[in-house]
Amino acid sequence: MSQANPDRPDLDLSSCDKEPIRFPGSIQPHGFLLALSPTLQVLQASDNLDDMIGADAARAIGQSLQAVIGEQAGLQLVPEIDAADIGQRPLYLCTLGIGPARHFDVLAHYYDALLILEFESVARASAADFRHLHRQVGDFLLKLTDTASTRTMSALAAQEIRRVTGFGRVMVYQFDDEGHGHVLAECRADDYPSYLGQRFPASDIPRQARELYMLNRIRLIQDADYTPARLVPALNPVTGKPNDLSFAALRSVSPIHLQYMRNMGTLASMSVSLMVKGKLWGLISCHHATPCTVAFDKRTACEQLGQILSMCIESREDANELQFRLDVRRIMVSMLAGLTQSADFIDNLSSVFPALLxxxxxxxxxxxxxxxxxxxxxxxxxxxxxxxxxxxxxxxxxxxxxxxxxxxxxxxxxxxxxxxxxxxxxxxxxxxxxxxxxxxxxVVRTVEWAGNPHDKDGAPPAAQLTPRTSFATWRETITGTSAxxxxxxxxxxxxxxxxxxxxxxxxxxxxxxxxxxxxxxxxxxxxxxxxxxxxxxxxxxxxxxxxxxxxxxxxxxxxxxxxxxxxxxxxxxxxxxxxxxxxxxxxQMGRAALRPTLIQMDDLVRSCIDKLALDIGARQVEWDIGTLPAMRADPTFVQLALYNLLSNAVKFTSQKERAVITIRASDEGAEWVMSIADNGAGFHMDYVHKLFGVFQRLHRMEDFQGTGIGLANVRRIIERHGGRVWAKGAPGNGATFYFSIPKELNI
Missing domain, CATH: 3.30.450.270 (PHY domain)
Incomplete structure (x- = not known):
């Protein structure tokens, strides 16, 4: 690691995906933080308290809020706290004057067993003005149309957010299925390089950073060259663990990311998450070459614009998806009409080949x-x-x-x-x-990356954790794939x-x-x-x-x-x-010819269990398989019979915390007898005669789904081999299904 974390000397950054970015132990120094008890007693403070308001952080611990920020400021702030509906997302309380020359926007949220108050330094003495928010949102909505594409809407959002914040470059990019970011839209000043159409590799945003983007929809870094302000004491006094600052507006960010910004020629940045159908669809990413302040009211406007863009993207994608499916369905309907023209199934299919393509x-x-x-x-x-x-x-x-x-x-x-x-x-x-x-x-494609995604300036693999330094356009040719x-x-x-x-x-x-x-x-x-x-x-x-x-x-x-x-x-x-x-x-069971061969039943059973893995998922199923013989039978048909019986056992044990399925075989002289037992729902023996009939069910479909044909198939397969099928069971105590196959087939 080329850059250590000055606040966490014990931090092991052997992997970006393990970096504890929610627990940095520090904040950005353009404001200060106080963590309070329910009685508004200061339990933690950032160590820049002295620089901000002339109070010693260590001495502030244990004092009342008013004692730390001053009586006048306390008289203004405490009623705001009492009246506010404070949750886990930062809420603006007021703009506070502390001392003769400093003013702060005060944000509050409850998280990690503490009331977190963040005091962001602002130049104005007046309160934040949210009256412009309605107009900004309304103007943005007026610019959108029902026919606007995702790129067009993204371009409008980039223009509006740049106008609100003054950032030098605002990009909107979408994540693909592999997590790479593709820049769809951009609004920038002339002296900023363009990244429009380029891609950023998924490794630029580690997994835990993406998770945090989903929780906290906006993040601001005013100056990438900042020196973090540590929390005093270092651990949360209530939990005894490092503070979770997931929702803190002043949360300090990864030193790796700060170096990444500097390498990119960016000293200030802001990100707004774009959530579509509960997933992180993309980001609005803002860059500035010099430090840049964005007050809470402007950030709120940007967050609202991001939410509107997300909803519009979701609506547009749903409309496009519906239209696509309707178009494909029309083609399918026309093909099906052509498949009934004559009695020859294959000739009918070949006649609709153009529609098939x-x-x-x-x-x-x-x-x-x-x-x-x-x-x-x-x-x-x-x-x-x-x-x-x-x-x-x-x-x-x-x-x-x-x-x-x-x-x-x-x-x-x-x-x-x-x-x-x-x-x-x-x-x-x-x-x-x-x-x-x-x-x-x-389809041979050329992808433009903002820097080589496979190589960080030629560094060996062990050194590739350091932030990459080159963002020059790098082109990659993708071969061997289709649309x-x-x-x-x-x-x-x-x-x-x-x-x-x-x-x-x-x-x-x-x-x-x-x-x-x-x-x-x-x-x-x-x-x-x-x-x-x-x-x-x-x-x-x-x-x-x-x-x-x-x-x-x-x-x-x-x-x-x-x-x-x-x-x-x-x-x-x-x-x-x-x-x-x-x-x-x-x-087909009644008409297809049997092709008996010597089959290993153990292999056949395990093959069926492998196929059932997807149906079982995370359930706990114990398979108790005894010694199974080799039998002479049709392997395709017997495998289908076994699969139906094992699938039934899995299905009817689905309501058991621990399912046990037992498979045994016995030599009964002239025939082999197989049994499959389970500890599932079972059945009443009064209805055993219905089990192997077509469309016969002994349980409600709402409880156990099925078509009622599986056991009828089992009976038909076994009877084609000259064998027999039967079953025993009791409600709530499981069921055992048996089938026999003669050692000498007469088919």
Whole structure:
């Protein structure tokens, strides 16, 4: 570390991310600080008290507030304290004269078990005038329009804040997904260098500094060359720990940051946080080459302007997001109309290839279905696509896979960057290698940084904690990446997959009518037709109902209501898609041919547990796995049966503080018997006959979500192997599910 902290000689700055910036033990010296008890007794004071008002800090400890600041000032200040609604954010109380020539704006807040009073030195004797705040905010709002872009609004905010504060340069920058800051707008004097369009690396603002920006929305440094004023005593007398000065306006800042400012040619700075949807979206950053004073009333105006800009950005982003999703949905609807033109599913898909590219803003698309591969646009060759699908089949188990840096996950894609730097892949079947893929070409970008983000003047890694000294434009060429996938594209791709499965289910039902098992299929359809109708109609009714509400004029005036309606529509669409998906899987169970091989059940169980990791999350689940045999069976089908049983065990133990799931196998002579036991919700044995029926549930959907098809799939899979399924349980005492597989298959 090239610069130590003079107030904290014991401070270990081995990592910027560990620097205790909330607990500096000191303040900036353009004011003084008093920490008081509820009875207004001074418990702490800054050691510049003598310079400010001619009082000794050490002697002030234990005295009353009036004794320290003088009777006249005390008579003015104490009633203000009593009358004010003081919280954890600094509140302006009054402007106070102490002595013949010094005046101070007095700010108060309660935090860290103390009443913190901050006295900021000001040139005026009169009180802070907040009458201009309404006009400044009103003028700013008038300049904004409904069609203004984020950049335009940011530029207006930079101009207004520079006008209010007099800073030489005001920038508005946005953080990207990796935390780098991108300068969107700038207002500056002619003699200040421009950073417009450039980027600042995420390392310039450590993690704990970002967290503090979210708590305290404005921060001022009047003079980067200041000597900090220490707190006396050094520890909070109430907590016995260093003072938490998170909300103190005078809080001293990191010596690393002060050196950073000096390296940048900046002696005064102010930052205003831009919070969008509860996250730190960006900052308004103000710089001045010489020390610069900004009084509390002007800072308040800047903070208000920042909040208005944040709300406008959020509204603009929501409107852009909604428009984007509507445009993509229109394309999806037109594609679905084209997919029902003929009986051949693949021919229908190939007929909408141009719309498929437009839907995902892709350069090429491919469909792999029953060993048939069709491509359109700029795609890899057939062999490369089949190898990629084989890799996807092994490593990706979700509804969609997407990346804008395919080579980082799949090294062979490095040779395919010209047309396949980015990939969006969608499995159309859980059993077969049926995939729909979109490819995006490489986009070579040149990024301008304010200084080299990878090298601090060539310093070795051990020395790179020192603030960087160069902010000269440094250009970096980014290769191997495509345009990023939009969140709306991913979500609508999942909806499109559900629609495809619905069409595939319809085709499967048409084929079943011509099959020898038509009689059995018809009996099953009759048995659960009412349940299918009820379960599928419920989410569809929700979609129609909330869509009607969304079209009402009043919904467009209330952003919160509009977002709630859209969330309900999305949740209902996902539920309907899940129902269709599970129905298709159930249909396939009865028709697909078995391919038995010798499988290690232990490996199969652990593979299923790995897939369940996302559902389990931070829950405590104890897996008790006994010795499991090798069985001869179809690995794909048996894995699906095991996954459904283990998923049920995880789901029905969700209300247990500690879930225990036991997996055992026994040799019963002519067959193997597997058991999966849990300590979850259990069930009443009077209803055990309903367990393995389609759309049969023994628990309310509000308590345990599901489509009621999983156990029906298990039964169908096991019976296809010549085995049987059964279960035992008791309400509140868990359940045990069994299935058997013959040692000699007769299929």
């Amino acid at each position: 437009k839907f995902a803003r892709a350069g090429g698309a491919a469909i792999l279905f029953e060993e048939r591969l069709l491509t359109y646009g700029d795609t890899p060759d057939e062999e490369a696509i089949r190898e990629l699908v084989a890799w996807l089949d092994l490593h990706c188990h979700g509804d969609v896979f997407h990346t804008d840096q395919l080579a980082a996950l799949y090294p062979p894609a490095a040779a395919l960057a010209a047309n396949s730097a980015g990939l969006l892949a969608m499995p159309v079947s859980r059993i077969h290698k049926h995939y729909l893929l979109w490819f995006r070409p490489e 990023p996938w939009h969140g709306g594209e991913i979500e609508l791709a999942i909806e499109f997959r559900s629609a495809l499965l619905g069409i595939a289910l319809e085709r499967a039902e048409q084929m079943a009518e011509l099959a020898e098992e038509l009689g059995r299929a018809n009996k099953e359809l009759e048995a659960f037709s009412y349940s299918v109708s009820h379960d599928l109609r419920a989410p569809l009714r929700h979609i129609v109902g909330f869509s009607d509400l969304l079209l009402e004029p009043s919904a467009n005036e209330n952003l919160e209501k509009r977002q709630r309606f859209l969330r309900n529509i999305k949740d209902s669409a996902r539920l309907a898609g899940k129902l269709v998906d599970d129905l298709l899987s159930f249909s």
